[in-house]
Amino acid sequence: xTLLLPKRPIGNTALRVTELGFGAASLGNLYxxxxxxxARDTANAAIEAGIAYFDTAPYYGFGLSERRVGDALRGHDxxxxxxxVGRLLKADSSVQGDAERHGxxxxxxxxxEYDYSFEGVISSWETSKQRLGLAxxxxxxxxxxxxxxxxxxxxxxxxxxxxxxxxxxxxxxxxSGAIQAFGLGVNETAICxxxxxxxxxxxxxxxxxYTLLEQSALDDLLPACVHxxxxxxxxxxxxxxILATGTRQGGALHxxxxxxxxxxxxxxxxxxxLCERHSVPLAAAALQFPLAHPxxxxxxxxxxxxxxxxxxxxxxxxSISDTFxxxxxxxxxxxxxxxxxxxxxDRSSERYETGIKGHPT
Ligand SMILES: NC(=O)c1ccc[n+]([C@@H]2O[C@H](COP(=O)([O-])OP(=O)(O)OC[C@H]3O[C@@H](n4cnc5c(N)ncnc54)[C@H](OP(=O)(O)O)[C@@H]3O)[C@@H](O)[C@H]2O)c1
Numbered sequence: 394x395t396l397l398l399p400k401r402p403i404g405n406t407a408l409r410v411t412e413l414g415f416g417a418a419s420l421g422n423l424y425x426x427x428x429x430x431x432a433r434d435t436a437n438a439a440i441e442a443g444i445a446y447f448d449t450a451p452y453y454g455f456g457l458s459e460r461r462v463g464d465a466l467r468g469h470d471x472x473x474x475x476x477x478v479g480r481l482l483k484a485d486s487s488v489q490g491d492a493e494r495h496g497x498x499x500x501x502x503x504x505x506e507y508d509y510s511f512e513g514v515i516s517s518w519e520t521s522k523q524r525l526g527l528a529x530x531x532x533x534x535x536x537x538x539x540x541x542x543x544x545x546x547x548x549x550x551x552x553x554x555x556x557x558x559x560x561x562x563x564x565x566x567x568x569s570g571a572i573q574a575f576g577l578g579v580n581e582t583a584i585c586x587x588x589x590x591x592x593x594x595x596x597x598x599x600x601x602x603y604t605l606l607e608q609s610a611l612d613d614l615l616p617a618c619v620h621x622x623x624x625x626x627x628x629x630x631x632x633x634x635i636l637a638t639g640t641r642q643g644g645a646l647h648x649x650x651x652x653x654x655x656x657x658x659x660x661x662x663x664x665x666x667l668c669e670r671h672s673v674p675l676a677a678a679a680l681q682f683p684l685a686h687p688x689x690x691x692x693x694x695x696x697x698x699x700x701x702x703x704x705x706x707x708x709x710x711x712s713i714s715d716t717f718x719x720x721x722x723x724x725x726x727x728x729x730x731x732x733x734x735x736x737x738x739d740r741s742s743e744r745y746e747t748g749i750k751g752h753p754t
Contacts, residue, residue: 398443401690403473403624404595406574408531410473410691412684413709414446415439416628419697420461421454422498426491427697429461436465438699440472442706446691448598448626449525450477450536450578451517452495455503456524463525474527475598475626477536477578478517478559480505496650509538509550511558518566532574533563534598539577539584551587560592567595576623580649582614589617596690600628601649603686605636605664605679606657608728615688624690627683631694632657636679639665664726667717676704677711678721685718685732712737 400409420432427435436447449462459476466472482503491499508517514533521530538554540547554560563575574595577585585597597618603610603625610625618625631637634647640661646653653661661675668675683689692709696702718733727733 398445400445401624403532403574403690405622406595408473408573410446410626411444412691413444413680413705414448414626414691414693415444415702416693416695417447417449417458417462418453419458419695419701420449421452421458422500423453423496423695423697424498425697426498431698432461433465434699435696435702436462438702439696440465440469442702444702445471446473446475446693448475448534448578448628448693450480450534451482451521451524452477452480452505452536454497455482455494455500455505457497457501459521459524460501460526463527467526473531474525474529475532475534475578476521476525476530477534478514478521478563479507479509479536479538481508481513481517482506482520507543507550509535509553509557509559511562513553514559514562515566518572530572532576532596533566533572534576534578534596535559535563535588536578537580538588539579539581541579541581541584551584554588555591560588564592578628580629582610585614586617589621589623593621594623596624596626598626598628598693601632603627603683603689604630604632605675605682605727606632606660608731611728611730615686618688623688625683625686625688627689627692629695630679630683630692631676635661636664637676637694639675641665663724664721667720667724667726671714671717671720673713673717674708674711677708677713678717680705680708681711681713681734682727682731685734687732 398411400411447462449458483506485504488502543550566572576594576596578598580600632648633650635653640658648657683692694705715736721727
């Protein structure tokens with residue numbers, strides 16, 4: 394039986410996404426391999442659980458994630474799909490064996506080339522549909538535009554979007570109804586504010602920058618999004634892992650695609666102590682915290698096997714006391730102006746069956 398999870402709108406569009414979405418970088422073999430059958434079972438488990446928003450990208454396993462996501466979603470109505478533009482995949486016959494490239498294990502034999510121009514965006518959209526084996530894509534994100542990725546080449550790549558017609562291509566696709574929404578998919582806030590000066594964004598997939606660990610987006614980006622009616626999809630809600638694993642397990646602790654620095658570990662330890670006092674799983678707080686902001690439409694953890702799906706559902710539904718959220722704020726562990734979930738008494742008791750008051754399903 395497919396369950397009904399609460400949905401929230403994307404910007405001012407007719408799209409509604411489930412509060413819990415599926416981040417499919419994992420299905421591109423991010424960090425470790427996922428077999429085809431595990432990938433299928435994972436996506437099917439998510440669909441069965443009522444997760445009705447999937448995010449993928451050409452970059453994730455150089456086409457592998459899109460192929461797997463498309464195979465899983467084909468024939469299912471009502472699931473919102475986003476993928477990305479900005480990198481075109483070029484066949485690379487020099488690829489040998491199953492070495493890791495760009496963090497992906499055994500990716501497909503392609504290499505990514507940046508192209509944010511008009512032609513690049515249209516070509517990316519067309520080839521994504523071919524790989525997905527789907528006739529429509531709901532949301533396109535401009536992937537990894539900005540200084541964080543492009544450094545000194547930022548002006549050049551951003552120029553492709555503005556003067557080179559990348560934004561114009563996206564506006565045309567949205568205007569014609571070929572896609573329903575577009576935005577950026579990035580790990581930094583500065584580029585979002587810069588892009589918003591040029592174009593109306595329906596939604597921003599902001600990875601790792603509005604989490605239990607970091608809320609500086611409250612100072613500038615989130616107020617700008619409130620003003621423009623732009624939704625936020627929170628990617629990387631565990632900041633690449635440390636907010637799911639905590640600090641006490643053995644082995645490497647992952648933060649922002651790398652090894653966590655000591656300052657981050659110290660901060661997570663403080664969060665863990667509070668969680669322990671209130672018997673709250675750290676990962677549950679990490680998954681639920683961003684959703685307290687009204688601009689956030691969905692939180693999309695990376696899900697790489699069926700157990701992770703089940704676990705994410707449990708964490709998402711875990712009841713967390715009002716005192717935990719208040720203490721989190723009173724002890725200065727989150728930004729002073731960060732919204733926290735409304736007191737339980739003000740919430741619908743049937744939240745998971747009927748949707749949240751004020752957020753049409
Ligand atoms: N620029 C962009 O547009 C952008 C950037 C980043 C992310 N995103 C989106 O956001 C999605 C999620 O990001 P992400 O996968 O990088 O980061 P994430 O969700 O913050 O963290 C994923 C990591 O957390 C671990 N994890 C998840 N659940 C766990 C659990 N219950 N217990 C222990 N460990 C757990 C996973 O380990 P296992 O591998 O062992 O399961 C994985 O290594 C992506 O798939 C993508 O859709 C977009």
